[in-house]
Structure formats: structure tokens, C-alpha cells
Amino acid sequence: MWTILWNNRIQVAAVILFAVGFVTLLLHRNLIKKVIGLNIMDTAAYLFLTSIGYIQGRLSPVITEADTAAEHYVNPLPAGLVLTGIVVSVSVTAVMLALTIRIYRRYHTLNLDEIYRYVHDEMEGEK
Amino acid sequence: MKKFKEWLRNWDEDRFMFAEDKEMLEEEEESGGDSWRPMTISGLERQEFRLFTRAFPVMAGILALVMILFLLSAVLQLPAFGSADTPPAKSGTIRRYVEQGMQETGAVNIVAGVILDYRAFDTLGESHVLFAAAAAVFILLLFARDPQESPESKAILRSDPILRNTAKVLIPIIILFGSYVVFNGHLGPGGGFSGGAIIGSGLILYDMAFGPDRLNKILTLKSYRIIVLCALLFYSGAKCYSFYCGANGLETIFSPGTPGRIFSAGLILPLNIAVGVVVACTMYGFFALFTREQI
Numbered sequence: 001m002w003t004i005l006w007n008n009r010i011q012v013a014a015v016i017l018f019a020v021g022f023v024t025l026l027l028h029r030n031l032i033k034k035v036i037g038l039n040i041m042d043t044a045a046y047l048f049l050t051s052i053g054y055i056q057g058r059l060s061p062v063i064t065e066a067d068t069a070a071e072h073y074v075n076p077l078p079a080g081l082v083l084t085g086i087v088v089s090v091s092v093t094a095v096m097l098a099l100t101i102r103i104y105r106r107y108h109t110l111n112l113d114e115i116y117r118y119v120h121d122e123m124e125g126e127k
Numbered sequence: 128m129k130k131f132k133e134w135l136r137n138w139d140e141d142r143f144m145f146a147e148d149k150e151m152l153e154e155e156e157e158s159g160g161d162s163w164r165p166m167t168i169s170g171l172e173r174q175e176f177r178l179f180t181r182a183f184p185v186m187a188g189i190l191a192l193v194m195i196l197f198l199l200s201a202v203l204q205l206p207a208f209g210s211a212d213t214p215p216a217k218s219g220t221i222r223r224y225v226e227q228g229m230q231e232t233g234a235v236n237i238v239a240g241v242i243l244d245y246r247a248f249d250t251l252g253e254s255h256v257l258f259a260a261a262a263a264v265f266i267l268l269l270f271a272r273d274p275q276e277s278p279e280s281k282a283i284l285r286s287d288p289i290l291r292n293t294a295k296v297l298i299p300i301i302i303l304f305g306s307y308v309v310f311n312g313h314l315g316p317g318g319g320f321s322g323g324a325i326i327g328s329g330l331i332l333y334d335m336a337f338g339p340d341r342l343n344k345i346l347t348l349k350s351y352r353i354i355v356l357c358a359l360l361f362y363s364g365a366k367c368y369s370f371y372c373g374a375n376g377l378e379t380i381f382s383p384g385t386p387g388r389i390f391s392a393g394l395i396l397p398l399n400i401a402v403g404v405v406v407a408c409t410m411y412g413f414f415a416l417f418t419r420e421q422i
Contacts, residue, residue: 005199007207015198019191026187056209061237062315063229071211073225076237083242087253087320091260094413098267101417 010051018044029112031100035093042089046082053078234313234395242318243395247366250398254405258359261409268416269348294336301329309403312395319399323406330411339415351408358401365394 005012021044024037053075061076104110107118206212224241234240242250309322334342 001203004203004207008202008205010208011202011205012199015195015202018198019195022194023187023191026190027184051208052205054209055211058211060316061225063225063235063237069226073237075221076224076241077221079238080242080246083238083318083320084249084253088256091256094260095263095267097417098264102267 011048014044014048014051017041017047020044031103031110031112032097034112035096035100038096039089039093042085046085049078049082049085232395233393236313236315236317238316239313239318239395239399243312243398244393247394247398248370250402251362251366254359254362254402257405257409258355261355261412264413264416291336294332298329298333298336301332302326305329305403305407309399310396312399319402320406322399323403324410326403326407327410327414330407331414334411334414339419346408346411351412355405355408358404362398362401365398369394 018041021037021040021042024040025034026037028034028037055074058074059072061073061079063073100110103115107115109115109118224245225237228237228240228245229235232240232244234244305322305325305328307322308317308325309319312318312322330342330346
């Protein structure tokens, strides 16, 4: 078991990175830090995908004229998937940060508990 | 460990206050103290509440550990890192992409061939996700500006001579390199997204060093809209054409050309340029919106 884990240590690192991002997302009360946690989780997913695509001793998939055998190149598909993922995560991060700015403008704090309290008070006031 | 316990004990401190403290608080409020007031809750909920706030970090840690164990057990089932017998690498799709991709798409870089020819519809959706995110940021920040905040309070980053002189040297190189990455996308590592991000970072550096005034002469909100809309429409139109012709076996005006030349690979080069323009403008637009809430 340990040898398998050691051989797949990149994937193990990706798993641990994912958990680090998840705990960051749960434990921090600052909204910016939550965004950072989500980004760490994204990064873990990219690390996992690229490590799956890598094949020892093969070239990157930039074909040379003489050599088009599929056995000589690494898997090009995960690279395309990671590219898609990066763009989506950038978009999601931008929207989250914009929402954070709006929240800050309204409540003048980034602490989630204080925001809850303000929302609670507002709802009490409406009653 | 001791430090951790202490941290755990203080976790819920100064966040919540219980009913006894409410009177004290009200007095404080009457005297005009407007510091942050913790949430008040009734005595009955208090016990559960304290239990929850104490247990939450521990439970979060346990949840993360359980998740790690599950995922590690999945890692144990995976083929060894770097081995050739991962299921996707054995499938016929990859073989087809690598062995015939150069003839079919004309791209030497198979990743560019895959994302901009075989799976171009996917990349079109991706560009639209970026466009939708930019639109959402516009709606959130641009059209709901806080009227109370004067533009002076958003003091633009003060530029100093070191930054300005370094930027003078670096910006042409950055923009040139970004254009190289965009134009070289079908010949080597690169493409519209990475090159566009590099050009966007060059624009951001220019903005930081010399202020927005000069850049705003060419890149206003209106020109941003026109540029991005044209690029996306060109992308959609070109891909509609190639899907129609390719699916029906018609001749297209975009031939793959000689692989390895700069003007080859059919639609991939123009599509890379369109994507690069969208990404560069969007990156700069995000920066401008987040720093001074106008473009």
C-alpha cells in the first residue's frame, strides 16, 4: 500500500491540497480567505488531472514531422481539460470577488458572522 | 497541541454573546458606543449553540480527514504515476488525435488542435463563460456604484520612478511575448488563453505605472464592448461555418495548409487571436473594475 501511495505521490499531494482548500473554506470567517480556499481546491483538481495525463519518458504532444506514433507522446486530453478548468475558475473567482465587494459596501465587513448578525437584525426589523 | 487547544477554546470567543450580556450592551449603545455587537441569543439555545461552535472546527477537521481517506483509497486503485496504461491513454480517441490530428487540423500542437478544432464547441462555451463572468462583474460593480464614495477616495496607485522606468522596459517585451504566444498557439505550447492573459497582465502593468488616462483613450467601456462582441461573433460565425461544412463533407475555404507554417492550421490561428483578444480585454477589465470601478 505504501509503495503505491509513494509511486502516486503527486496524486496524494493533490488529495491533501484539496482537503487543505476544503478546510480553509470551512474554518475561515473572512470571505476573501474562503475564495482563496476554493482556488486551492481548483488547483488540486488541475494537479490531479495533469498528473493523470503524464506518461513517463514521452514527449509533449507537439508533433514533429517524422514521428506521429501515439506511443511517443503524452496524453493531450487532460491538458485541454485543465485549460477549460482554469478559465472557469478565473470567471468564478471574479464573480465571487465582485459579490464580496458588494457585500463589503453594504455591511462594511468581510467577517461572515458579522454579516449574519446584520442580516439577522434586518430581518428582525422587518418583522 | 497546547496551542491548538487554546485556539479551539477561543474559537467562539468574541463572536457571540448570551442574553445576560444584553443589558450591558444596551447601556453601551445608549452611551453612543458603536463598536461591533455580537449576536444575542436566548438562554435555551445557548447550550446547543456553544456545543455547535465548539464542535464545528473539530467536525470540519474530521470531515476533511474522512474525505482524504476516501480519496486516498481511490488513489490506491489508480495506475502508477507515469505509466502508459491509464484508461484514457489506452483509448482510441487519443491515438486518433495524436496520429491524425496533424493532417486533419493542420496544428502541430495537438492540444491546440483538440481544443480549437475537435472540441471547438467546448472552447466556444468557455469563452462565453468568461464573457458571462465579465458581464456579471459589470452588473455588480459598474452599474451599481456607490454614490457616497467620491472618486478621490479610491486613490489610484501612486506610481514611483522605479516602477515607471521598469515598466517602460518591460511592457513592450511582455506584450510582444504575449502576441508571440497567441500567434504561435498552433505551432507550440501556447494559445489564446495563455497569450491573452500575458497581454492582459502587460496592460495591467501599464495601468499601474502610468495611470489609466492614456489607456482610456483607446480602451473605453464602449470599445471594450465592441471588441469583445466582434471577437465572440467572429468565433461563433467561423465555427458555425466549419461545423456546417465539416459535418456535410463540403469543401471549406480554410485549408489545413502545411503543418508547421505560421499561416496554417485553418481556423486555429484566427480563433486563437479572437480568444486572445477576449481574454486580454477581460483581464484588464477585471483589474480596472476591481481597483477603481470604472473602465
